[in-house]
Amino acid sequence: MTDVAIIGIGIHQFGRTDGVSGLEQGAYAVRQALKDCGLEWSDMEFAYGGSSAAGSADALVNSLGLTGLQFINVANGCATGGSALQSAYMAIKSGMFDVGVAVGFDKHPRGAFAVEPEKMGLGKWYGDIGLALTTQFFAMKIQKYMHDFGITEDTLVKVAEKNYANGAMTPHAWRKTALTYEQIAESAMISHPLRKYMFCSPAEGGCAVILASAEKARQITSHPLFLKAAIVRTRNFGSFEVFTQGQALDQAPSPTVDASQATFEMAGIGPEDIQVAQLQDTESGAEIMHMAENGFCKDGDQEKWIQEGYTKIDGKLPVNTDGGCLANGEPVGASGLRQVYEVCVQLRGEGGSRQAPNDPKVGYTHVYGAPGLSGCTIISR
């Protein structure tokens, strides 16, 4: 089977872009990705695209061109972008297509995500009494984890401090101002132990990635990157997930653990081979727990890793070099692809002031979201 290459990447400014629809942000990202590899929209044989709140991705053809290509809409919660990429990976891996695009975009209203408990199979009572908030889940998961593995509040602050500092060096980031330790540590308590500046916010943005078979890629570029693995997994019985009403006594590993292990197995390498990583940081605690769930360290070792700066841009494993969700916000359809974009930038050595100095050759992405699914990739030069 052919190897799958990433030949073009494009991104639209994340954050708030008043007057520009989500679809327009997605189309912009596709055009940027096409320019990046010197191809035309009419060269695209297929597209997988998704958006949670900004319309139907296949409507992109109205502005990009009605070329008759196979366009499939993808909807998979917070892993929509990762799922579009995984689908594109399979389309090329199968030999059916030689070149195509994965695209994601979104434009969410301001404020917390609106939740309709009954549409999620939950009782009305659950929303009535004030339990249908995703923030509570994240807080309770890290609260338990801090208790069990000795992670401190100081470490929660330092993760956020790092990501805002990275965002300040990222042209497409939403929050381009670094926040001080005190600003984060003294921000409003949202859901103990998590404070306002430890959470990401729903936002806007678009991202596109053009994939090709290895043979096709060599005709187009002298320096393709390779998508060595792309996996999506959902929750098993007993994993602790958002909107759990009754949690099983026997706790199962999260879907991240399953997805991560399958991803490393597919790529034939291990966590020790990864030189730059983008890990879902819905909030500070999530990045910490995902370091262990993805196999990069043992439970509890994060305390030392963060305190010693191992995950800073100049550390031994730079994590969320573009500031992650904390600095970029969370446009659900685009987030997973933003991570892939950033790893590609780092592997090409095009990160500018945020470039990891370890000359990374292998990178990793991990997206996680409600109602309990994870998507991981490994990309190499």
Next chain:
Amino acid sequence: MSQAAGANAPQKSIDPKLFTWPAAKPRLLGSRCNNCGTTSFPSQASCPRCCSEDVETCELGTRGKLWSFTIQGFLPKSPPYAGEETPETFKPYGVGYVEMPGQVRVVGRLKASAPEELKIGMDMELVFEPFRTDEDGTEIISYAFRPVA
């Protein structure tokens, strides 16, 4: 408290499938699977573990240990939130999971408003109380957990 302990206002359960009400000793309701033995909460028509439809409604315990918790620090959006507070009157409230031995960990509001009042592993007990009052004066009864004194 039970219905008998309530005031004179008429009372109604927030969801008749959630717990026995009215009852002298109200209990939360779950499901027990006759195939694999898994207890789930709230009650449901099939088992989330083994997919069996051979499940029966069961009563859950009233005391357990606090598995994890948080404090809801801001007034939730309405809908879905149905509480009667305003931004001015809102008081943070605890949320947590209480582990019913041999059964399941149940989510619920906690009778606490500051993290200092709560500790993972502490003993908690089930209480029933009015959550809000309907326009016609009917008290809507819900459940919560409070630290065992």
